[in-house]
Amino acid sequence: MCVRESKSFPRILIIFLVLGLAQALTQADTQGTADRQELLFSTAEETLFSTDKAKIDWPWSRNKTTKGTPAGLILKNDYSQMDIASFSDFERHPCRRVCQQGQTQSCYYQLVVHNYQRLGPECQRCQFDERACAAEHCIYGDGVASPVMAVNRKIPGPAIELCENDTVVVDVLNYLGEPTTMHWHGLNMVDTPQMDGAAFVTQYPVQPGEVQRYEFKADRGGSLWYHSHMGWQRGFGVAGHLIIRKTRQANQHAHLYDYDLVEHALMVQDIFYDHELQTVRNILINGKGRNHLNQLPDNDNRHRYERLRVTPGYRYRMRVLLNGIANCPVEFSIEQHKLLIISTDGNDIEPVLADGFFLTSAERFDFVLNANQLAKSYWISVRGYEQCDGRKLYQGAVLSYRGATRTELPQGNILGSTQSRTLVADNLLKPTNSSEQSRALSAAPVLVNDYRIMPTIAAGPEAFLRLATAEKDNNVGTVALRSLQPVPWPRNTRFRTYYSSFSLRRAPNGELLFQIDEISYIPPDISLLQGRNLFQDDGYFCNRSSLVAQGHNCQQDLCECLNVIRMPAYRPIEMVVANYMTNTHPYHIHGNSFRLVGQGVVGNIDDLRNIQNLDRQGRLPRLPDHYHAVLKDSVQIPGLGFIIVRLISDNPGFWLYHCHVEAHAVQGMMAVLKIGEDYQMKQVPARLRC
Numbered sequence: 244m245c246v247r248e249s250k251s252f253p254r255i256l257i258i259f260l261v262l263g264l265a266q267a268l269t270q271a272d273t274q275g276t277a278d279r280q281e282l283l284f285s286t287a288e289e290t291l292f293s294t295d296k297a298k299i300d301w302p303w304s305r306n307k308t309t310k311g312t313p314a315g316l317i318l319k320n321d322y323s324q325m326d327i328a329s330f331s332d333f334e335r336h337p338c339r340r341v342c343q344q345g346q347t348q349s350c351y352y353q354l355v356v357h358n359y360q361r362l363g364p365e366c367q368r369c370q371f372d373e374r375a376c377a378a379e380h381c382i383y384g385d386g387v388a389s390p391v392m393a394v395n396r397k398i399p400g401p402a403i404e405l406c407e408n409d410t411v412v413v414d415v416l417n418y419l420g421e422p423t424t425m426h427w428h429g430l431n432m433v434d435t436p437q438m439d440g441a442a443f444v445t446q447y448p449v450q451p452g453e454v455q456r457y458e459f460k461a462d463r464g465g466s467l468w469y470h471s472h473m474g475w476q477r478g479f480g481v482a483g484h485l486i487i488r489k490t491r492q493a494n495q496h497a498h499l500y501d502y503d504l505v506e507h508a509l510m511v512q513d514i515f516y517d518h519e520l521q522t523v524r525n526i527l528i529n530g531k532g533r534n535h536l537n538q539l540p541d542n543d544n545r546h547r548y549e550r551l552r553v554t555p556g557y558r559y560r561m562r563v564l565l566n567g568i569a570n571c572p573v574e575f576s577i578e579q580h581k582l583l584i585i586s587t588d589g590n591d592i593e594p595v596l597a598d599g600f601f602l603t604s605a606e607r608f609d610f611v612l613n614a615n616q617l618a619k620s621y622w623i624s625v626r627g628y629e630q631c632d633g634r635k636l637y638q639g640a641v642l643s644y645r646g647a648t649r650t651e652l653p654q655g656n657i658l659g660s661t662q663s664r665t666l667v668a669d670n671l672l673k674p675t676n677s678s679e680q681s682r683a684l685s686a687a688p689v690l691v692n693d694y695r696i697m698p699t700i701a702a703g704p705e706a707f708l709r710l711a712t713a714e715k716d717n718n719v720g721t722v723a724l725r726s727l728q729p730v731p732w733p734r735n736t737r738f739r740t741y742y743s744s745f746s747l748r749r750a751p752n753g754e755l756l757f758q759i760d761e762i763s764y765i766p767p768d769i770s771l772l773q774g775r776n777l778f779q780d781d782g783y784f785c786n787r788s789s790l791v792a793q794g795h796n797c798q799q800d801l802c803e804c805l806n807v808i809r810m811p812a813y814r815p816i817e818m819v820v821a822n823y824m825t826n827t828h829p830y831h832i833h834g835n836s837f838r839l840v841g842q843g844v845v846g847n848i849d850d851l852r853n854i855q856n857l858d859r860q861g862r863l864p865r866l867p868d869h870y871h872a873v874l875k876d877s878v879q880i881p882g883l884g885f886i887i888v889r890l891i892s893d894n895p896g897f898w899l900y901h902c903h904v905e906a907h908a909v910q911g912m913m914a915v916l917k918i919g920e921d922y923q924m925k926q927v928p929a930r931l932r933c
């Protein structure tokens with residue numbers, strides 16, 4: 244068990260024993276896992292999260308008061324007696340409920356992170372009977388055996404569903420043979436920076452056999468996710484949905500849909516086989532899909548696809564996230580259906596009706612699907628680009644209407660409808676004459692966040708703003724999305740601008756080094772937040788300006804050090820981040836969400852001074868102050884392009900800043916933002932010892 248100091252141990256033990264007894268009583272009304280399909284059609288569709296029904300009699304809430312009491316807080320007292328089979332998912336968790344005002348709860352979870360096997364012995368029946376796949380802790384994947392890392396014997400890990408302002412207590416039990424941490428992607432951890440899960444930045448790693456208790460407030464709603472922040476672990480499978488719902492009163496999009504079911508949350512991931520980390524081999528949707536080693540048609544019933552069930556006449560909120568580890572942006576669409584996009588990275592936007600959208604790693608889109616087509620099965624299709632395009636990787640899931648045969652697969656190929664779209668889009672990308680272009684435009688689908696099409700500054704700021712307003716344009720750039728909330732700063736606010744770059748260089752030994760500000764990140768050996776009084780910043784950190792002051796030229800020398808960029812707290816901050824490479828990179832910072840006010844292509848750049856000069860000349864356009872710039876936590880920097888993000892630096896601390904492609908981050912495309920001075924940061928408890 245996890246304790247802070249050894250002298251408080253006996254008191255905690257007593258609390259555990261008392262609460263352990265409470266758990267035993269609570270478990271009495273927790274049945275075994277119900278058949279997923281049955282739950283979906285009988286209980287789920289009629290009751291779960293129906294926005295029309297406010298009052299629901301939940302089996303676990305009978306005779307319980309939720310107000311002010313830790314009804315969901317159940318603490319295990321002895322991990323050595325833990326039965327790994329007893330907490331496979333949280334479908335019947337007390338915190339999974341209709342969110343109501345004034346009824347916040349404390350919600351306790353155990354996440355066991357462990358080595359596991361794709362297509363292991365649990366999958367014997369799954370290979371012959373699709374219905375057997377869910378029940379037996381089988382991780383079928385694409386039917387190719389491979390070592391994986393799972394959470395509670397699941398990939399994706401079990402979805403955590405709760406309500407805004409709930410208190411979350413998660414014990415992460417490390418059953419791996421290597422250290423781990425867990426990051427709660429999308430939460431800014433304003434009150435609990437030590438819970439952010441960044442190894443050697445906000446905490447020490449959780450060693451094999453240890454438990455770490457994460458405790459924080461779910462202080463915002465939205466489609467968030469949890470994932471390991473160590474090495475390649477999230478690529479091996481250590482990731483899951485973290486869905487924080489709002490009350491109906493607080494949910495401005497509640498009127499747009501009838502159901503919001505966890506079964507309709509999709510995690511897309513690119514995977515490798517065995518430990519060949521550099522070779523992306525497939526894309527999976529909720530851990531399932533066809534493989535590309537065999538020549539079976541997509542609709543051969545020997546494949547195992549994720550299946551989403553809907554009833555005709557209803558509107559469903561669906562959530563998609565890309566847990567990407569390679570340079571593999573994906574395009575998402577659903578055959579014969581439009582997607583009403585209502586949220587990105589958990590932040591509500593003015594709805595956009597689209598045919599599809601692109602995701603780079605860590606980005607999320609929520610959309611409403613209107614089940615208004617013929618009652619049969621349709622392909623949900625995901626197409627991979629860049630590294631995934633090299634192997635022609637794509638994946639499917641099945642949108643299955645009630646009334647269609649349960650095991651029916653859609654007709655045709657997964658990419659059937661997207662291929663015709665691609666032809667149109669290619670014509671748009673390479674128009675030969677204007678009439679061809681206008682013909683292509685009128686037939687073109689509406690796509691959001693297409694990484695291939697970005698405004699160039701050569702076209703002038705007007706082109707950029709035309710894209711931003713999305714008038715007559717079939718490509719809706721991320722920067723064109725409009726938040727439901729105006730920006731929180733007054734007009735004409737003066738921002739302090741920081742210029743930064745993403746780049747790649749080859750070391751003399753041939754190794755590829757991915758860099759931020761032409762520096763490859765070397766992690767510290769003292770956790771920065773905890774150990775901040777143990778070192779002098781100037782001696783311990785490096786950054787672009789300190790290296791220049793020391794006479795280094797990182798364009799010639801190989802700069803590898805602990806890159807910490809210092810920013811003042813409680814100031815309007817702007818980052819202009821340039822990408823010297825031709826492929827897109829997903830930018831992500833911890834501890835802060837930001838408004839995206841600029842995004843476009845510059846052309847060849849290999850020196851930040853060029854970007855600074857362009858900006859001084861007014862050639863890097865920004866959205867006007869009145870525009871409700873979209874709020875995000877992860878965004879793609881176009882190839883040979885830039886982004887401009889703005890935030891108020893009101894969360895002092897040490898926050899990771901990195902590319903969300905794991906292959907790039909582990910090779911150095913990381914840095915730390917130090918926001919504020921040591922004295923402005925939250926006091927954190929002494930190192931957690933387990």
Ligand SMILES: [Cu+2]
Nearest residue numbers: 828902904907
């Ligand atoms: Cu990258």
